Amino acid sequence: MPLNPLAVASSVIVVGGFVLVGAVLWPIFLRDIIIITNGLGRTVQPISDFPYQCRRISGPGLQACEDMWLSERTRQLFLACSDSASRKHWLPNAARFNVSGRSLNDKMIALDIDKPVNTGFEYRVLETPGFPGVNGDSGLHLVGMTGVDGQNHIDLYVVNAKPSVNITTGTYLTQKEHKEIGGNSTIELFRVNPEAEEVEFVKTFADPHILTPNNIAPTGKGSFYFTNDHGPHKAGTWHALSPIMKNGDVSYCNEGGCRKVDGGHGFPNGLSFGKDGLLYVPSSWAGDLKVYRTLPDGGVEHIDSIYIPYALDNLSLDGNGDLWIPGFPNMGDMLRAFDNPLGPTPPANVFRIHKKDDGTYQVDKVLEDSEGKVLPAATAVVHDVKTGRIFLSGIFSPFISVCEPIDSPSAETAGLGSTERDEL
Numbered sequence: 123m124p125l126n127p128l129a130v131a132s133s134v135i136v137v138g139g140f141v142l143v144g145a146v147l148w149p150i151f152l153r154d155i156i157i158i159t160n161g162l163g164r165t166v167q168p169i170s171d172f173p174y175q176c177r178r179i180s181g182p183g184l185q186a187c188e189d190m191w192l193s194e195r196t197r198q199l200f201l202a203c204s205d206s207a208s209r210k211h212w213l214p215n216a217a218r219f220n221v222s223g224r225s226l227n228d229k230m231i232a233l234d235i236d237k238p239v240n241t242g243f244e245y246r247v248l249e250t251p252g253f254p255g256v257n258g259d260s261g262l263h264l265v266g267m268t269g270v271d272g273q274n275h276i277d278l279y280v281v282n283a284k285p286s287v288n289i290t291t292g293t294y295l296t297q298k299e300h301k302e303i304g305g306n307s308t309i310e311l312f313r314v315n316p317e318a319e320e321v322e323f324v325k326t327f328a329d330p331h332i333l334t335p336n337n338i339a340p341t342g343k344g345s346f347y348f349t350n351d352h353g354p355h356k357a358g359t360w361h362a363l364s365p366i367m368k369n370g371d372v373s374y375c376n377e378g379g380c381r382k383v384d385g386g387h388g389f390p391n392g393l394s395f396g397k398d399g400l401l402y403v404p405s406s407w408a409g410d411l412k413v414y415r416t417l418p419d420g421g422v423e424h425i426d427s428i429y430i431p432y433a434l435d436n437l438s439l440d441g442n443g444d445l446w447i448p449g450f451p452n453m454g455d456m457l458r459a460f461d462n463p464l465g466p467t468p469p470a471n472v473f474r475i476h477k478k479d480d481g482t483y484q485v486d487k488v489l490e491d492s493e494g495k496v497l498p499a500a501t502a503v504v505h506d507v508k509t510g511r512i513f514l515s516g517i518f519s520p521f522i523s524v525c526e527p528i529d530s531p532s533a534e535t536a537g538l539g540s541t542e543r544d545e546l
Contacts, residue, residue, distance in 0.1 A: 158409035158433060164451060164452075166451045166471075167487075168491070168493060168495075169492075169496055169497065172488065172489050173528045173529075174489060174512065174526060174528060175526050175527075176489075176491075176496040176497065176523055176525040176526075177523065177525075178496055178498075178521040178522070179241065179242040179521060179524060180520060180522075181245070183203055183247045184201070184203060184245065184522060185203060185204070185205065185519065185521065186204035186225075186516075186517060186518050186520070187201040187202060187515035187519075188202055188264065188265050188266065188267075188515070188516075188517040189202045189265065189268075189337065189392065189501065190202065190267065190502050191267055191268050191504070192504045192506060193269060194271065194441055196271075196276065196316050196318070197508075198232045198233065198235070198318055199233040199504060199513060200230060200231070200267065200269060200276075200318075201230070201231040201233065201267070201515060201522070202265065202266070202280055203229055203231055204227075204228045204263075204264055205225035205228075206464065206518050206519065206520040207464070208223055209225075210463065211224060212225070212283075213517075214283045214304055214307060214334070214356065215265060215283060216460070217361055217362065219304075219305070221285045221294050221296070221300060224263065225263070228262040228263055228264045229262070229264075230248045230250070230262075230264070230267070230280070230312070230321060231245055231246065232245060232314075232318035233245035235506060235511070246318065248320055249321070251320060251323075252322065252323045253312075253323040254323075256284050256285060256287060257292055261284070262282055262284075262310070263285075264281070264282065264283075265280075265281040265282075265283045265307075265335075265336065265337075266280065266281040266337030266338060266436065267281075268337065268338050268339065268340060268394075274316070275315060276313070276318070277311060277313055277324075277340070278311070278312045279309060279310070279340055280309070280312070281310075281335045281338065281348075282307060282310045282326075283305055284308065285300065285305055285306060286305055286306040287306070300357065302357060303356060303357060304355075304357035304361070305356065307332065307333070307334065308332060309326075309332060309338060309348065310325070310326055311325045311326075311327070312324060327375060329379055329380040330380075331373050331379075331382060332380060333350050333356060334350045334353065334354075334356060335348050335351075336348070336390065336391055336392065337349060337392035337436060338393075339401060341395075344376065344377065345375060345376035345420065346374075347373065347374050347416075348375070349371070349372055349387070349390040349403065350372075350373060351370050351406070352364040352365075352369075352389070353369040353370050355369070364389070365388045368387055368388040369385065369386070369387075370385075370387035370390040370405075371383075371384060371385045371386075372387065372390060372414075374420040374421070381420075383420065384422050384424070387405060387412070388405050388406075388408040390403050390404070391403075391434060391435050392404065392438075392447075392502070393437060394438060394439050394445065396477065397439065398477060399416075400416075401413070401416055401422060402428075402437055404435070404436075404437055404447055405433075405434060409429060409430055409432055409434065410427050410429050410430065411427065411430065411434070411437075411447075411475070412424055412426075412427050413425055413428065428475060428483050430449065430473055430485055432450060432471070432473075433449060433450040433456075434448070434449050435447065435449070435502065436448070436502045436503075438502070438504050440506070441506075441507035442507050444474050444475060444476050444477075445474070445475040446472065446474055446503045446504065446512075447472070447473050447503065448470060448471065448500035448503045448514065449471045449472070449473060450468070450469075450470065451471060452468065452469060456468050456499055460518055463518040463520060464520060467495075467497070467499055468494055469491060469493070469494055470491055470500040471489060471490035472487070472500065472503050472512065472514070473486065473487055473488065474486045474488050474505070489512065489514075489525060496523055498515060498516035498522060498523055499516040499517070499519050500516050500519075502515045502516075509526070510527040511524055511525065511526050512525040512526075
């Protein structure tokens with residue numbers, strides 16, 4: 123049968139149209155959805171492929187630790203912890219607004235990394251005398267955490283993802299009301315003595331620009347940068363579409379208040395300063411780290427990007443000047459586990475970013491656990507250069523993990539297999 127020239131031409135036009143639309147949408151939406159968040163075609167390695175001996179550590183309060191920060195000076199690892207089962211009910215950053223199911227026992231924890239006990243470490247749950255909480259309940263709702271080492275004290279900045287209240291009655295809004303207007307997140311500053319027995323409440327930062335805060339990068343001069351991971355959208359359809367539309371932002375606060383300094387981010391996450399003084403901002407949607415030079419007025423100038431094709435979470439800086447960050451090999455697995463935190467652990471991995479002398483960046487995959495045997499669904503990773511240990515924690519995981527280089531004396535002393543778990 124002879125071909126119909128008009129039909130052929132129509133088919134070519136239709137196919138060409140699809141190709142053109144795909145070419146336009148691929149770098150904007152499809153790449154992020156198909157490759158970065160869902161990991162199509164990605165090979166995920168078992169933990170046995172890596173030269174570390176890892177173990178799980180659990181104990182009272184040591185769960186659902188979304189973030190952590192290491193004080194190099196005092197050798198204390200500070201963690202922002204909650205309750206694993208409660209995370210699926212209350213987490214404004216993830217549009218979880220069941221206020222009645224929220225944790226009432228979020229705590230900051232100080233873990234002494236040079237004081238091993240069995241296969242774990244000594245740690246203390248820190249009290250917060252003087253902190254008012256919401257309506258005087260002294261409660262925290264912890265997400266991001268970072269710190270600044272001072273000469274005689276440590277400043278801890280935390281994101282407090284607390285509920286909204288009715289300003290007339292003082293009662294918490296209902297789940298339905300929260301779905302319409304969102305939570306009432308603030309940034310809190312606490313001061314800790316070197317022994318970290320309790321924390322002193324210093325200040326609450328509440329500002330019209332602190333809307334969907336994820337994490338903080340203090341300058342050490344009383345000011346700080348932070349990310350609004352969903353930009354101005356606290357709830358609703360625009361909150362859900364925010365990562366795709368890339369309207370997350372980086373904002374800056376000083377004694378004069380807060381302001382947005384950069385936009386266009388797809389779920390910007392746990393930002394950090396590097397040893398070079400530059401500001402690094404990871405994305406949980408776009409699979410990159412944007413690099414900024416900070417300006418005298420608090421503004422920022424985008425100077426580089428580092429592409430890592432994974433959903434990325436909280437950055438941390440180690441004593442060597444390297445940046446460390448956890449990734450999610452498959453965001454779908456992560457979201458399913460969010461609703462079943464005591465079930466199978468989803469895959470996780472860790473990357474190290476090293477800035478070379480020529481100013482370029484080397485990215486190495488340091489750990490990966492395809493079967494979720496020992497690593498948590500990691501949202502934070504900290505590397506201790508003194509011992510070589512890598513600490514990992516997860517926003518809903520009921521444990522933390524520590525990995526030691528196989529050739530380290532402490533790993534040989536522990537004598538543990540990579541899947542062994544300790545109950546303190």
